[in-house]
Amino acid sequence: AQSVAQPEDQVNVAEGNPLTVKCTYSVSGNPYLFWYVQYPNRGLQFLLKYITGDNLVKGSYGFEAEFNKSQTSFHLKKPSALVSDSALYFCAVRGSGNTGKLIFGQGTTLQVKP
C-alpha cells in the first residue's frame, strides 16, 4: 500500500536561512510525489510534483524538492526562508489506480522567525 511520512511536526528556521521539510514514501511501482502548502483557514496550494526525470524539481515561490530513490525521500527545500513561508506543508503520493487519489502525510508546520 502507498504511504507517506513526515517525521517532523514542526520545523523552526530563522529568516534568510535554508529550510528543509522532510518526507519519506513507500510505494509499489513508480512514485508520483507532490508538495502542498496551506495557510490558515485556506485550502491547500500545489507547490510542485515529481513524476519522472530530474531528481531536483523546482516549484512555486522559490521552493524545490529533491527526489532520492535509494532513500525513498522527497524533501522540500528553499535556499533562503521568508517569514511569509510560515505555514503547514503536506507531502503526498499518488494512490494506486487511476482515480487521482492522493495519500497525504500528516503535515509539518514551518515557523520562520525574523
Next chain:
Amino acid sequence: SQTIHQWPATLVQPVGSPLSLECTVEGTSNPNLYWYRQAAGRGLQLLFYSVGIGQISSEVPQNLSASRPQDRQFILSSKKLLLSDSGFYLCAWSAGQGIQPQHFGDGTRLSIL
C-alpha cells in the same frame, strides 16, 4: 483558467440538522472530484471521490453522503449532523489522468453546536 468554488465559507449548525455543502469547478470538463475533512488543522481525511456524473466512492463509513448531479458540481450532505461532524471541509479537483495534482477550494469551516 480553472477555478474551484466552495460555499459557504463558514457554517454553524445545531446537532440533528441537515447539511448541504456545494463545490463547483469552472474551466475544465470531466474532472475527478474529492471531498476531504481536516480536523484541528492537521491531516486530511478523504471522504468521497468521484470520477464522473453519478459515480461516488466512499472512503470511510460515516454520517455523510455525496452526490455529483452535474459534471462540475459536487455536493456533500447529511440528513442529521453529529457533533463529530465538526471540521474543515475541503473540495478538490484533478484532471482525469491520475498523475495530475489536485487543486483545492478554500474550504468550509463547519461548527456543530
